[in-house]
Amino acid sequence: MTATTDRPGCDTSDLLHIHQxxxxxxxxxxxxxxxxxxxDVARMRVVAAHVREVATGLHHHHEGExxxxxxxxxxxxxxxxxxxxxxxxxxxxxxxxxxxxxxALPAWETGAPVVARDDVARVxxxxxxxxxxxxxxxxxxxxxxxxxxxxxxxxxxxxEHGMASVPRSRMLLQLGWILDAVPEPxxxxxxxxxxxxxxxxxxxxxxxxRFAAHRARVYGVR
Numbered sequence: 753m754t755a756t757t758d759r760p761g762c763d764t765s766d767l768l769h770i771h772q773x774x775x776x777x778x779x780x781x782x783x784x785x786x787x788x789x790x791x792d793v794a795r796m797r798v799v800a801a802h803v804r805e806v807a808t809g810l811h812h813h814h815e816g817e818x819x820x821x822x823x824x825x826x827x828x829x830x831x832x833x834x835x836x837x838x839x840x841x842x843x844x845x846x847x848x849x850x851x852x853x854x855x856a857l858p859a860w861e862t863g864a865p866v867v868a869r870d871d872v873a874r875v876x877x878x879x880x881x882x883x884x885x886x887x888x889x890x891x892x893x894x895x896x897x898x899x900x901x902x903x904x905x906x907x908x909x910x911x912e913h914g915m916a917s918v919p920r921s922r923m924l925l926q927l928g929w930i931l932d933a934v935p936e937p938x939x940x941x942x943x944x945x946x947x948x949x950x951x952x953x954x955x956x957x958x959x960x961x962r963f964a965a966h967r968a969r970v971y972g973v974r
Contacts, residue, residue: 762907764895769942770813770914771887772933777806778880780971785873787972788864795972796864800857802970803876805922806929807850809914810883814843816913820906821898828901835893842886849879927955928963 781803788795822836853875859868898907918926927947934942943952967973 758903758905760901760903762899762902762904764899764907766911766946767895768891769930769934771891773930774806774810774813774883775887776933777929778810778876778883781806782873782876782880784971785860785869785876788869790866790869791864793864796860796869798969798972800861800872803853803872804857807853809917809926810846811850812917813914814846816910818843820909820913821894821902824902824906825894825897829897832894832897835889835897839886839890839894842882842889845882846879846886849875849882853879924955924959925963925966927959928967932963932967 784799785803788799817839822840826833826836853872856868856871856875859865860872862868915923931939931942943955947955
């Protein structure tokens with residue numbers, strides 16, 4: 753089993769769903785923020801908490817790639833070094849914007865003033881633009897090499913690192929956001945491929961309803 757899991761060659765398609773989650777989340781975030789009326793503290797708290805959660809998820813996702821992916825690709829495929837350098841530089845730019853977001857949120861979280869709200873939205877718009885570029889380039893320039901030089905065990909470490917950062921109480925909601933980014937006709941197949949039967953049952957009986965309520969709250973659907 754060790755020889756099989758350590759053999760070069762892995763399925764990187766799971767990253768496409770994670771990327772789609774971030775495209776959706778950061779694509780919608782500026783509008784969600786700008787949609788909060790001046791001084792509406794209750795609505796601000798819901799949206800700000802969502803923004804913090806997806807920003808934290810992006811930070812941990814990039815942290816996993818920084819720790820587990822770039823050095824291995826450079827060592828095993830020197831021809832990929834230029835692309836890895838671009839990824840490192842883009843990660844640094846994303847990290848800077850995440851710090852700007854972290855700095856901008858507290859002013860909005862104190863009374864929900866419109867000026868602070870718009871500062872948060874501007875940072876999110878910059879993040880959205882950078883992520884559109886970065887995620888597409890990573891898919892085009894990194895995944896083909898990663899799929900050929902990394903073992904499945906090594907690739908799975910990225911998923912394990914990401915999941916370790918999600919609080920247990922948020923696991924079903926995280927699953928919901930991933931599924932929300934998967935085209936509806938593909939969701940049943942995604943669940944069969946990625947979750948064991950007990951987890952699928954938990955999603956159907958508890959998670960789906962819990963996520964639907966959470967999503968409606970975040971998007972302001974009544």
